[in-house]
Amino acid sequence: MQPAYRVLGPGRARRADGTEGPVRGARLAALFAALAAAGGRPVGAAALAARVWADDTTVPDDPGAALQALVARLRRTLGAGAVASVPGGYRLAAAAEDIDLFRFEGLAAEGAAALAAGEPERAAALLDEGLGLWAGSALADLPDRATDPLVVRVERRHAEARRDRLAADVALGRSAxxxxxxxxxxxxxxxxxxxxxxxxxxxxxxxxSAEALAAYEEVRRTLADRLGADPGPELRALHRRLLSGDGPEAPGRPAPALPARLTSFIGRDEELAALKAELTSSRLVTLLGPGGVGKTRLALEAAEAYEGDGTVHLAELASVREESEVPGAVLTALGARETMLRGSDGLLGGDPLSRLVEHCAGRRMLLLLDNCEHVVGAAA
Known part of the structure; x- marks a missing residue:
């Protein structure tokens, strides 16, 4: 079944009578996008007003009253029960899975996990479903979308999903x-x-192969010119195989599913060595320090060099608002969200924490929980 609310492109919604159509009007579409971006969580009235009128120097004299009128219009468009009033604000009466943006993120994570597990056909099906949800730019109706962290995140994942989909075709022998x-x-x-x-x-x-060698040289020059950096270990290893005339490498442990770093990493060799040593002797390692000192980058570099016998996963928790949402967010990062939603018996439901334990029990992995200080109890 298709998501009820669409914000991967111009806003569209399925109404109470089952019909689907666009959310018309710039302010109304901006309000719809701002509520959908919260994934069904409450949003304060002041924050909503700031987003809806972010591009307008003529903010209403009474933003609260103007917002209230706009919410009434959105209810007439979507259905009376579609927007719920909560103390101090409003929320879209929907689960995250009813919104295409969050449905896409779950499918993309599952597809990446299937690809890493050596299941390219399943990965292709999941990624096709997720990529098929896109009809334009993410949260296209938000006036402040250019500075929205959620937009940055989901568009990065869109590029990663497109890459994974092509990787599935390569794994299936469709390189040409x-x-x-x-x-x-x-x-x-x-x-x-x-x-x-x-x-x-x-x-x-x-x-x-000749074109492959030329492409490597082009990449090497680009990295040197723009970043002052050499190619990473995976590129260098591939170059050596090209020079030796070896064919495709045998399947092995998949590369970590980590975001690409666009700058080189220098000057922290001692900290990196200490962290790598900790990972060989401890099941849990916590990095502490004030914001901006580079904890995330250090963790990513250590994960990239991880030599354990399991895969690596990154769960970004900055956008998680409630501690109860942490297990579901981690399941999504592991590509196991669908298991949590459907359950082993095929029925919807199931406790997310129990599902997480069930999923991890028979596996070895390195799991990074990033930006978790605001939900540290659930993270622990």
């Missing part, structure tokens, strides 16, 4: 067919090393 879209995607994201690795592998697997 994906070279054109891969080249276009590389043009838009030239500093994405995993994407560059995929393109060079596709060239090699399509029997175009």
């Amino acid at each position: 067919a994906v070279l054109a879209p891969l080249t276009a995607l590389v043009g838009a994201h030239p500093l994405d090393e995993p994407l560059q690795v995929l393109r060079i592998r596709a060239l090699r697997d399509a029997g175009r």
Whole structure:
């Protein structure tokens, strides 16, 4: 069943009578997008007003009253029960899975996990479903979308999902067919090393080794010119295989599903070595320090160099508002959200924490919980 609310493009909604249509009017569409971006969580009236009128120097004299009138209009558009009043604000009466943005994130995580597990056909199906939800820019109707962290996050995941979908085709032996879209995607994201690795592998697997070597040299120059950095270990290893004339590498432990870093990492060798040593002897390692000192980057670098016998997953918890949402967010990061939603018996429901324990019990992995200080009890 398709999501009831769509914000991956111009706002659209399924109304109480079952029909679907656009949310018309700039202010009304902005209010709808701001509520949908919260994933069904409450949003304060002042915060909503600031978002709806973010691009307007003529903010209403009484923003609260103007917002109240706008909410009444949105209820007439969506249905009387679609927008609930809560103390100090409003919320969209929907679960996150009813909103295409959050449905996409879950499908993209599941697809990435299936790809890492060596299931390219399943990954392709999940990613096709997720990418099919896009009809334009994320939260296109928000006046302040350019500075919205959620927009940045979901558009980055969109690019990653497109890369994973092409990787599934490469794994299924369709390298020649994906070279054109891969080249276009590389043009838009030239500093994405995993994407560059995929393109060079596709060239090699399509029997175009000379072009693969030329592509590596182009990537090397781009990284040197724009970042002052050398290619990462995965690119260098692929280059060595190209020079030796080796064919496709045998399946092994998948590369960590970590975001690409666009700058080099220097000057913290002691901290990185200490953290890597801790990971070999402790099941739980916590990084402490004031904001902005580089805890996240240090953790990512340590995870990239992780030499354990399990996969690596990153759960970003900055957007999680309630401690009760932490298990579900971690399940999504592990690509197991669908298991939590449907349950082993095929029925909707199930306690997220129990599902998380069930999912992790038979696996070995390194799990990074980032930006979790505001939900530290549930993270623990």
